[in-house]
Amino acid sequence: MNKTVAIIGGGIAGTALAIGLTQKGVKAVLIEKDADWTPTSSGIFIYANGLRALDRLGVLDGIKTAGWVSPDGDNLYLTPQGETITRTIYPSIGGAHVPPIVGIRRVDLHRVLTARLAEFDVDVRLGVTATGFRDEPGRPVEVSLSDGAQVSCDVLIGADGVRSQMRTALFGEIEPVYTGFGVWRSTHAKPKEIDVKIMYMGLGIRLGIMPISDDELYMFGTTREPDKPFYPRERWHSLMREKFADIAGGPAAALLEEITSPERVVYTAVEEVHLQLPWHRGRVGVIGDAAHSSTPFMGQGGAMAIEDAVVLADMLADPLAEAGDISATLQAFGLRRFERCKFVQDVSRGVGEAGAIEDHQATIRRDERLRTLGQGDVDSFYARMAEAI
Ligand SMILES: Cc1cc2nc3c(=O)[nH]c(=O)nc-3n(C[C@H](O)[C@H](O)[C@H](O)COP(=O)(O)OP(=O)(O)OC[C@H]3O[C@@H](n4cnc5c(N)ncnc54)[C@H](O)[C@@H]3O)c2cc1C
Numbered sequence: 001m002n003k004t005v006a007i008i009g010g011g012i013a014g015t016a017l018a019i020g021l022t023q024k025g026v027k028a029v030l031i032e033k034d035a036d037w038t039p040t041s042s043g044i045f046i047y048a049n050g051l052r053a054l055d056r057l058g059v060l061d062g063i064k065t066a067g068w069v070s071p072d073g074d075n076l077y078l079t080p081q082g083e084t085i086t087r088t089i090y091p092s093i094g095g096a097h098v099p100p101i102v103g104i105r106r107v108d109l110h111r112v113l114t115a116r117l118a119e120f121d122v123d124v125r126l127g128v129t130a131t132g133f134r135d136e137p138g139r140p141v142e143v144s145l146s147d148g149a150q151v152s153c154d155v156l157i158g159a160d161g162v163r164s165q166m167r168t169a170l171f172g173e174i175e176p177v178y179t180g181f182g183v184w185r186s187t188h189a190k191p192k193e194i195d196v197k198i199m200y201m202g203l204g205i206r207l208g209i210m211p212i213s214d215d216e217l218y219m220f221g222t223t224r225e226p227d228k229p230f231y232p233r234e235r236w237h238s239l240m241r242e243k244f245a246d247i248a249g250g251p252a253a254a255l256l257e258e259i260t261s262p263e264r265v266v267y268t269a270v271e272e273v274h275l276q277l278p279w280h281r282g283r284v285g286v287i288g289d290a291a292h293s294s295t296p297f298m299g300q301g302g303a304m305a306i307e308d309a310v311v312l313a314d315m316l317a318d319p320l321a322e323a324g325d326i327s328a329t330l331q332a333f334g335l336r337r338f339e340r341c342k343f344v345q346d347v348s349r350g351v352g353e354a355g356a357i358e359d360h361q362a363t364i365r366r367d368e369r370l371r372t373l374g375q376g377d378v379d380s381f382y383a384r385m386a387e388a389i
Pocket residue numbers: 008009010011012013014031032033034043044045046047050128129130159160161162164165183268270287288289290293294296298299300301302303304305
């Protein structure tokens with residue numbers, strides 16, 4: 001098989017796609033603009049469907065070793081005073097060896113993926129980006145790079161994230177949509193006794209505690225920020241403490257006290273990408289956040305990116321696709337992925353809304369609903385996520 005796929009963007013989607021292709025014998029050229037190629041921000045939670053996809057890439061054991069493996073999928077909901085509202089159990093998908101949840105430092109996820117990539121002969125170009133491409137019938141797709149090099153390929157994929165230049169090159173300016181939510185993340189040493197994922201449900205706020213290794217955890221808090229305020233980095237730590245000051249009981253209170261400098265805090269204004277089909281033109285397409293960035297409230301954006309990569313690698317490596325029309329393969333890929341990614345976006349946005357209710361009586365009804373229907377909601381969401389991709 002001598003097909004070549006050029007990938008713009010070496011994040012989760014692009015790196016996973018490069019692995020998926022090369023392990024099936026398709027040549028990949030991975031082009032990443034960051035010369036250091038090291039993610040800086042805190043951690044990420046990967047749920048069973050994302051872990052099932054990572055298993056297909058041969059990296060699940062490495063991910064389990066590097067990260068924190070939830071022993072039983074337990075998710076504990078607390079009031080701001082630290083009283084238990086309820087617990088929900090997240091399921092495994094894809095076999096007993098696939099845990100329900102793994103929390104992992106982003107840098108460790110990247111390390112495991114790139115170590116797998118290094119097992120293959122992949123052409124990785126760092127510190128460069130695509131400045132243009134030509135897709136003319138009867139000729140290879142020609143990609144011009146910022147260092148003056150040219151890459152000839154059969155397929156060109158943009159995996160360049162929420163602010164994708166490839167998306168703009170293909171479809172014009174499709175601005176990410178600001179959701180009105182802000183997310184605050186901080187990293188901490190993990191107290192030994194915290195071995196569960198915890199979610200505080202407050203008035204207008206939601207704050208999670210999530211282990212990401214044996215000795216580290218991160219907190220992940222959501223606030224409503226309708227006016228998209230600009231918060232200077234040097235104030236992030238004091239603002240995070242202020243915004244979550246109502247959390248007075250349980251382990252979060254002490255962790256919030258630890259936030260005394262901006263270095264270990266990240267604030268993100270949350271955006272979504274709503275790209276309608278097709279996600280391609282000719283032999284050039286987009287995957288991951290570039291196509292369908294989601295709010296992070298279900299922790300599914302990374303999982304969708306990995307699933308995209310696994311599905312697209314399978315489709316492009318299929319000998320029938322080899323003989324056929326690449327554009328038709330990309331068309332079929334979009335059709336196969338669109339509804340699932342939109343479903344995740346919609347559910348995730350709803351979870352964000354529920355977590356940001358600002359009316360006291362409504363939060364009482366919300367918490368009651370969590371007690372009575374929360375497990376059913378988890379079960380039905382993951383029944384969908386368990387479907388074949
Ligand atoms: C606050 C927050 C919390 C989240 N938590 C979770 C979670 O717990 N679980 C989960 O599954 N998901 C989570 N997500 C979502 C997840 O981070 C994304 O869905 C995922 O990173 C998407 O991967 P990607 O490869 O498509 O994009 P990215 O990870 O953004 O990677 C894009 C890559 O392309 C590179 N690039 C960009 N432009 C160019 C260019 N022009 N040329 C070359 N390279 C370029 C970038 O440097 C980067 O390496 C969260 C998101 C946010 C905002």
